[in-house]
């Protein structure tokens with residue numbers, strides 16, 4: 001047995017050696033287009049799940065493709081464990097990067113069995129070894145019983161797990177996943193996402209997951225990197241991004257908000273739903289005040305700002321209200337627990353939870 005074979009034999013089933021993947025000042029332009037990515041610096045730490053979050057066209061997939069080596073960046077460097085894998089002097093092709101890829105459409109070959117699909121990327125080993133590794137990967141995702149079946153016999157969620165097994169089979173050091181659950185219906189999504197996360201934890205792979213869904217990023221990511229127009233807006237844990245968004249854009253991405261335009265006076269902003277302290281904004285500054293829908297509730301015993309309900313919509317555990325409030329151009333939206341406002345009630349008062357009020361200085365387009 002060679003040294004390499006001996007050390008491979010000692011690796012517990014399906015365990016991956018996690019790597020650190022860093023993007024350093026990545027900028028990218030497609031021919032004839034403006035900049036798709038602008039000076040993005042970001043690191044996925046060994047074993048962490050890092051979610052790339054942002055609206056459509058913000059550059060998430062492009063960054064993932066740059067990591068994979070499918071798209072060479074215009075400038076900047078990609079490093080794996082501090083070693084340059086793409087930059088001015090080096091460009092490792094995808095197959096030399098020890099990276100696994102999972103895409104939203106699963107991309108299983110219909111004419112190959114599940115085992116053959118999982119074995120597909122294991123070209124560097126003997127047939128027997130490849131079968132063994134593929135079986136290990138399949139059992140990792142709990143689908144060994146389907147080894148000889150064809151993809152069409154499996155549900156969407158099972159097919160996605162096969163795609164995950166295929167990506168994990170070569171024991172990549174980094175797993176890149178592009179909207180991996182968007183092809184699943186909403187009933188399946190939650191369970192497949194939870195299973196995938198458990199498998200990632202067990203395999204200890206570093207994973208970068210692209211999503212445009214903030215809740216998905218919060219459910220999956222140890223950290224989240226929020227992108228907008230090719231720029232990194234903010235990086236942090238779900239709590240950091242939710243509780244301390246650095247811009248109105250970040251605030252609006254993580255929760256539904258009402259926005260009021262105000263001017264700071266005496267260290268406060270006066271909105272139609274109340275007056276709030278501002279931290280660090282100078283008097284006279286133009287401010288944007290975000291009030292989360294869930295932070296507005298019906299005042300007890302008539303306390304708070306008066307408002308008139310103009311619509312209410314039942315959402316199961318909550319109700320969504322539109323409320324006319326004096327001084328507000330648009331109806332104020334609120335999300336309250338069912339039963340808080342008796343049926344048929346038109347006039348209510350509103351109280352605001354201060355922790356659901358975020359004040360930002362108005363600063364051009366990115367505010």
Ligand SMILES: Nc1ncnc2c1ncn2[C@@H]1O[C@H](COP(=O)(O)OP(=O)(O)OP(=O)(O)O)[C@@H](O)[C@H]1O
Pocket residue numbers: 030031033036054055056057058059060061062063212
């Ligand atoms: N091959 C290409 N040639 C030219 N422009 C491209 C190419 N690929 C992507 N783009 C452009 O780059 C920008 C970013 O695209 P990208 O797919 O990275 O965004 P995204 O955040 O992943 O969006 P989505 O969530 O819609 O997939 C878009 O404006 C897109 O049109």
